[in-house]
Amino acid sequence: MEIPVEFLLEKTIIVVAVFTISLVIAMYSTYAERKVSAVLQDRIGPNRAGPFGLLQPLADGVKFFMKEEIIPSSANKFLFILGPSLAMLTACMTGAVIPWGGTLEMADSIVKLQVTDINIGVLYIFAVVSIGVYGVMIGGWASNNKFSLMGAIRASSQMISYEIAMGLSIIALIMTTGTLSVGEIVQQQTTGHWNIVYQPLGFFIFMICAFAECNRTPFDLPECEAELIGGYHTEYSSMKLGLYLFSEYINMFISSAVMSAFFFGGYDIPYIEYLNLDHNLVTILGTVFFFFKIVMFIFLFMWVRWTLPRFRYDQLMNLGWKIMIPLAIINIIITGSCILLFK
């Protein structure tokens, strides 16, 4: 089989662009987090480095690189380094199947703004996200520290509990859309209604589970400062700590993208087809609108973080197993009966 050069070039450009954008957005999420937390607490937030403190993430990055790299003598060196690398790798991998925009018509070819539209995109996302917990697990285990191990155990049990509810909520979505390809799910929403109309409960469950999967408050038990001194990354310093924190923000970005693609039409702008705009312009506007949706979701993540306190561990497990999973199953039953009745 021969692979054309143009194809390789096109995909390389998209891959590099997606990678860069997710890194930059994750970088500025740290800035946004500090700014949002400050504003919600009647403070101002970072404003010294550059105009409005916009250079703050760069300063933080430089600081992370310049710090001394400490590997505890009792730690397993290989696994200690593998942990944050794995966390970062899996965080960056998910972006591959998300459709960032429609198609661009260039000269004689049509370029899809998506790295790859595999027909099991939804499964791929779930597979990669569940590998993500290994980064946390391995890091916590390799630290050879009780608190880190506690954090890692909490992370893994939390992930397992909430992944089930997340998967079940997505099953209902797949029942209505009838496809596992993310590109096709978004494509259906550009012509029909957004999936939030059909799956409000599914979206709600998915969102809560996404919070838990990203280890965000109120589900940030793996890294709670008060009890576990930072949890799995207690022993980490320098850029390895930076990678852990960074992967959390990339995960947040990706799950915001997934939520807007699955339930809020992705790059779809409602009623834009009535304006009779140029196809390429519509695609670019759609991509911008998609990023607007993502930013709104990231703001929601931060807004919730600075409003709600952390769950107690038994409450977390109660919510996951006794409420979320039954709710998701009820959602499947309702969706199934609706499909039977109305289609």
Next chain:
Amino acid sequence: MQLTNRSKVVVDKKMTFMERIYIPSIVSGMLITLSHLFKKKATIQYPEQQREFSFVYRGKHILKRDEQGRENCTACGLCAVSCPAEAITIVAAERKKGEEHLYKEEKYASLYEINMLRCIFCGLCEEACPKDAVYLTEELVPAAFNRKDFIYGKDKLVQPLGTSAHPKTYKPYKK
């Protein structure tokens, strides 16, 4: 007796369904945090902006001069006696001929030291002074690395020549 009307009687009743799903309370909590988005920020941008001091603030001491630039202090020692922290040390000296433009009266303090680590900034020295010589200003006593740097002599206490006569509006750095 009730001090405010905000006290609530806590009842250990069973929560209703709406209360148990917590969604309404979460939403109202999030609306509260969102409302803070539009509130006035409490931050003071410190080096550029400085908080206004209260008019009765008692900060670092100043030894006043009169209108002709002569030191008011006659080393009577009343401030040192009244000081509950025993922070003030005074050594008196007699004014020589030709020093009339420096000191107001025949006796003056050749040494006037306040230990700022002992001082409790109560202002009793200011009250005790019969000659309007010692006042507490709105200035802060800055941090230092050595204990001996906190013993302020006349070099740091006497009002610089040509500054405002009012002890509270006295600002040595803005002439």
